[in-house]
Amino acid sequence: MAARGHIPSAFEQRAAQAPGMMRHGPFPGLGPAAGQRSLEPLPPPELLENKIAVQAAEIEQLAGENHRLAATQLTMRRELVAAQQEVQRLKAHIGSIQTESDLQIRILLDKIAKKEADIRAGEGVKKDLQQAHKEAQSLVAARQELTVQIQKASQELQKARTDVKNLPDLHAELDSLRKEHQRLRSTFEYEKGSNIEQVEQMKAMEKNLFGMAREVEKLRAEVLNAEKRALAPSPYGGGYMHPDPSFPPPIQGGGPYVDSYGRPLVQMAVGPAGGGMIPYSSGNGVATGGAAVPSAGGVAVWGGAYDPSLTQR
Incomplete structure (x- = not known):
């Protein structure tokens, strides 16, 4: 009962609402319960004025808080817009970074693929390098050989220049040699x-000598025949005695000696031959004066002066 006439203070009224929020609806004491208390006696006017003053102060305070909240809301909206813009910029930056990273990744992948291809082709490159090294060595050897050839060519060129300088002397020597050749040719x-x-x-003399040799052979054959007739055994038992004492007596007992050709050898006395006799030797020629005359068989025949009368027999 005592609480019915109690009027809540402004502090109690502020505590009944949330801080920073505007109060909506009827003021306290003016709700449906006011109809139930309408039968109660009205408060005095001073209390009402105080209550109105307190409510007016609260309204002003709530209006100020409302203004502050509106300003705060506007600031927060601006900050939200700025944050959204920043988020968009960050998204764009992230997208650009992602695109750039994708490009870099692609470039790196391409480089890796190229490096792998280079590694695979390394063996071929190594073989090419070895081949190039061999070719370089062959070129070095060829260069050395060409250098030697150039040196030889330089020496030959120097020699040729010296020969060119000596060319007048060589021409003079050639002229003298030509003259000498002409002289020798004429002499020849x-x-x-x-x-x-x-x-x-000489051919004519050789023919004459051949004729003489044939005549000598004929004479030798005649002499041998005469010797055979002279050495034949006598039917009267005595040997044949030549009237010239220069002929030796016949050999008693066996036949005459023969040479290597089966021809008889007759012992001749030492001394000058008698008239009408032709001394001869046991060789292959006829002694005609001590000079050697070649026979038709190439055997030396001793002979003297040529007698033309012998060719007429």
């Missing part, structure tokens, strides 16, 4: 003609 032609004449004379 002259001697050739004289030699031809001598050869013809």
Whole structure:
């Protein structure tokens, strides 16, 4: 009962609502319960004025808080817009970074693929390098050989230059050699003609000697026949005695000696031959004066001066 006439203070009214929120609805004491208390006696006017003053102060305070909340809301909206813009910028930056990273990743992947291809082709490159090294060595050897050839060519060129300098002397020597050749040729032609004449004379002499040799052979055969007739045994038992004491007596007992050709050998006395006799030796020739005459068989035949009367027999 005592609480019915109690009027809540402004502090109690502020505690009944949430801080920073505007109060909506009827004021306290003006709700449906006010109809139940309408039968109660009204408060005095001072209390009402105080209550109105307190409510007016609260309204002003709530209005100020409302203004502050509106300003705070506006600031927060601005900050939200700025944050959204920042988020968009961050998203764009992240997208660009992602795109750039994708590009870099692709570049790196391409480089890795190229490196792998290079590694796979490393063996081929190694073989090419070895081949190039061999070619370089062969080129070095060829260069050295060419250097030696160039040196030889330089020496030959120097020698050729020296020969060119000595060319007038060589021409003079060549002219002298030509003159000497002409002189020797003329001498040769002259001697050739004289030699031809001598050869013809020698051929004629050779023919004469061959004829003489044939005559000598004939004479030798006649002499051998005469010797055989002279050495034949006499039917009267006595040996044949030549009237010339220069002939030796016949050999008693066996036959005459023969040479290597089966021809009889007759012992001749030492001394000059008698008239009408032709001394002979046991060789293959007839002694005609002590000079050797070649026979037809190439055997030396002793002979003297040629007697033309022998060719007429």
